[in-house]
Amino acid sequence: GIQVEQSPPDLILQEGANSTLRCNFSDSVNNLQWFHQNPWGQLINLFYIPSGTKQNGRLSATTVATERYSLLYISSSQTTDSGVYFCAVHNNNDMRFGAGTRLTVKP
Amino acid sequence: SQTIHQWPATLVQPVGSPLSLECTVEGTSNPNLYWYRQAAGRGLQLLFYSVGIGQISSEVPQNLSASRPQDRQFILSSKKLLLSDSGFYLCAWSYQGETEAFFGQGTRLTVV
Numbered sequence: 001g002i003q004v005e006q007s008p009p010d011l012i013l014q015e016g017a018n019s020t021l022r023c024n025f026s027d028s029v030n031n032l033q034w035f036h037q038n039p040w041g042q043l044i045n046l047f048y049i050p051s052g053t054k055q056n057g058r059l060s061a062t063t064v065a066t067e068r069y070s071l072l073y074i075s076s077s078q079t080t081d082s083g084v085y086f087c088a089v090h091n092n093n094d095m096r097f098g099a100g101t102r103l104t105v106k107p
Numbered sequence: 108s109q110t111i112h113q114w115p116a117t118l119v120q121p122v123g124s125p126l127s128l129e130c131t132v133e134g135t136s137n138p139n140l141y142w143y144r145q146a147a148g149r150g151l152q153l154l155f156y157s158v159g160i161g162q163i164s165s166e167v168p169q170n171l172s173a174s175r176p177q178d179r180q181f182i183l184s185s186k187k188l189l190l191s192d193s194g195f196y197l198c199a200w201s202y203q204g205e206t207e208a209f210f211g212q213g214t215r216l217t218v219v
Contacts, residue, residue, distance in 0.1 A: 033208060041195055041197075045207065048207040088151075090201075090208075093156065094141075094166070095201070095208055097150050098150065099150040100150050
């Protein structure tokens with residue numbers, strides 16, 4: 001099946017810093033999503049981004065489907081950004097996740 | 108609008124007992140439905156997905172089974188729980204055609 005790799009696995013930032021999270025996938029995909037898992041375990045939809053670039057406040061994402069990667073940018077990070085960020089790809093009706101990036105933002 | 112309900116939120120079960128977790132979706136019809144498991148500190152593992160009533164695809168051989176008795180109902184079951192079944196179970200739905208997926212609140216299962 002399709003492989004999804006996220007990097008880095010862990011990231012520690014000072015509040016106010018910027019960061020880039022990466023998602024690589026091994027095969028063509030029909031769609032890609034970014035999620036944030038909050039401390040209670042809930043998965044929050046950040047972006048639905050099969051290709052191109054989207055922005056939502058301090059967050060933006062870019063997917064280059066032809067090169068099989070997606071990037072999530074977090075600017076001016078806040079302590080509330082802490083948690084685990086997952087990308088998930090859709091292929092043949094199933095949806096597979098990367099292992100996630102655990103982000104810790106320190107005040 | 109569409110909503111997804113998953114219950115219970117937490118569950119503690121003894122080894123060897125049965126399991127039934129239920130997930131229902133409101134506000135849409137014929138959704139794709141998914142069950143995932145997340146072990147502590149780990150990523151999400153796809154367990155089952157369904158594209159229609161009675162159509163279940165299993166991703167991982169295990170002690171669990173899934174059923175879809177109604178269009179918007181997805182049930183995860185086990186006849187006899189193992190310690191290794193402990194984890195965080197998440198249900199999700201999407202429209203047909205691999206569109207954006209939305210998750211329920213999850214069930215935290217502890218097998219003792």
